[in-house]
Amino acid sequence: MAGAVIQLNLYGQWQRAVLGACAAIFGPVLSAGAADPSLVAFRVEGGQIRAPLTSAAGDPARGKTAVLSRDGGNCFLCHSVPDAGETPLGNIGPPLAGVGKRLTAAQLRLRLVDSTRINRNSVMPAYYRTKGMRNVAPAYLGKPLLTAQQVEDVVAYLLTLRN
Numbered sequence: 426m427a428g429a430v431i432q433l434n435l436y437g438q439w440q441r442a443v444l445g446a447c448a449a450i451f452g453p454v455l456s457a458g459a460a461d462p463s464l465v466a467f468r469v470e471g472g473q474i475r476a477p478l479t480s481a482a483g484d485p486a487r488g489k490t491a492v493l494s495r496d497g498g499n500c501f502l503c504h505s506v507p508d509a510g511e512t513p514l515g516n517i518g519p520p521l522a523g524v525g526k527r528l529t530a531a532q533l534r535l536r537l538v539d540s541t542r543i544n545r546n547s548v549m550p551a552y553y554r555t556k557g558m559r560n561v562a563p564a565y566l567g568k569p570l571l572t573a574q575q576v577e578d579v580v581a582y583l584l585t586l587r588n
Contacts, residue, residue, distance in 0.1 A: 464555065465573045469542055473531035478538075478553070478573035488582025491575050492521075498552065498571060498579060507586055518549060525584040533580045537571070552576060 465478045477483070491497035492506055501509055503518040524533070535542055540549040551558070552571040571579065 464553075464569065467538065469535060472535065472543060473529065474534040474538060475531045477530075477577055478534070479577050481574060481577070483574075483577035483579070483581030485578070485582040485585050487575070488578035488580065491571065491579050492582060497575065500579075503549070507588075521583065521586055523586060523588060525586045526588075528583075530580050530584055533583050534576065537576050537579055552579075 467474045467478060468476065489508075492500040493509060493512060500506060500521070501512050501514050503515040505514040505516065505520040505522070506512075507522045528536075536549070538553040539551040540547040541551065550570060553569045553573070553576055555567050555569055558566075
């Protein structure tokens with residue numbers, strides 16, 4: 426069994442190297458998954474996704490619900506979140522207080538879609554990427570953790586966190 430895990434890890438490293446080389450040669454275009462028409466294609470440029478994933482603006486109230494929801498982002502498991510009330514908060518990731526002052530919407534969007542594009546060793550899940558995932562339960566294969574609208578809602582909420 427350990428051999429299988431090593432093969433998966435080596436394949437993942439090989440795959441990241443090939444994808445990185447292709448991106449360097451052909452440009453920074455990244456698609457959420459051409460096989461699933463419900464996923465929106467997006468373009469990564471300079472460490473950000475500038476274009477929103479939806480035509481509808483993100484809603485900060487819905488975004489806060491997703492951030493603090495066990496059925497949504499579960500962000501509070503790793504981050505401290507302002508206004509979380511009595512919810513126990515994590516400390517694996519950076520605190521979200523002031524994130525709307527530190528990062529732009531485009532930078533936040535990429536971190537939610539696929540944080541490994543910024544730090545390939547990130548432990549933060551890719552909330553919108555579906556390709557190249559490992560150890561995914563069969564019921565969740567090919568499905569993003571958040572919809573495109575939920576990503577935009579979370580971005581809208583995070584932008585309100587300026588202190």
